[in-house]
Amino acid sequence: MAVVTQAEVWSVIEHTAEIREYILKPDKYRRFEAGMFLQLSLEKVDSSDYWPESRTFSLASYYNKEKVIRLVIKKAGRYTTRIFNEVEQGSEITIKYAYGDFILPVFDQKNDIICLAGGTGVTPFFSFIEALEEQNELERLKLLYSAKKYEDFIRLDYLKEKLNNDQLLLFTTQEENKETINRRIATEDIINSASNYQEAHYYICGTTDFNLDFKEKLEAENLKNIYLDQWE
Structure with a gap:
């Protein structure tokens, strides 16, 4: 309640x-x-x-x-x-x-948790990090985070402290930067980030277009554990 x-x-x-x-x-x-x-x-x-x-x-x-x-x-x-x-x-x-029901898997404490964030859509994933760290399961989380420019990343120092280079992938779409991947997130990036991509859980949070685009791409790969958090 x-x-x-x-x-x-x-x-x-x-x-x-x-x-x-x-x-x-x-x-x-x-x-x-x-x-x-x-x-x-x-x-x-x-x-x-x-x-x-x-x-x-x-x-x-x-x-x-x-x-x-x-x-x-x-x-x-x-x-x-x-x-x-x-x-x-x-x-x-x-x-x-x-x-809300945009929550971590209740009955699966094993498979990867792949988070796709666009801009301020990273917000709920801060709570994911805290929860998984408390449960000693943080190694399950992978965050693919896209922003227009490097300066637009939110709480980046915190993310780098909590996640290693294999867990945190940064993408900038409107700026060339040596610290990031200078393009949009691709389907291959998502699949390659999971140790068992068919059983992984995929959480998407960004604009409506961002969410629906990646939902469609993941469904085209016949993936089933897809969760969206809508915001504008």
Whole structure:
């Protein structure tokens, strides 16, 4: 059952002019699965009130002893512009969490987890990394991460700390960079990243076009464990 609670903004980290990271400390902290999402409202309400205007954001963290929630938010419309303008360290917001079925395999603790991320679509995969690390299964995860330019990668130092070179493949589509593969992600990249590609689990998060394109390509390879997380 979803929980409605106030949350204090502990910190705000600006990655770019359009992307910020928010660390929240909820009054009510409940266990949730990696890959889930929450609803965030700037209005102060409780569970008995009519739920006001809000926006949905993927959780960029897993359940943790610090009892904080991490969000990565891109300024992409009227409401997220309000968040950028009104929410700062010390602010109080309302969240309702957690929802979603974009979660790690429940009955398979063996096969690879292949994550395909476009831009801020990397967000739920931060929670995957934390969860798998806690379960001593992080070696199962492979992340193929695409951005327009190198500067657009989010929390790259963290990703490089947690994942080795075989687990983290970076692609830039609008910039030549010696640190990345300078093209779009190809089907061969995805298949070659898995030790047993027919049994691996494929998680896709990006724009609608990004998601549907890779879903179609993977289905053309007769792959079955394909999961999409839609966002715009």
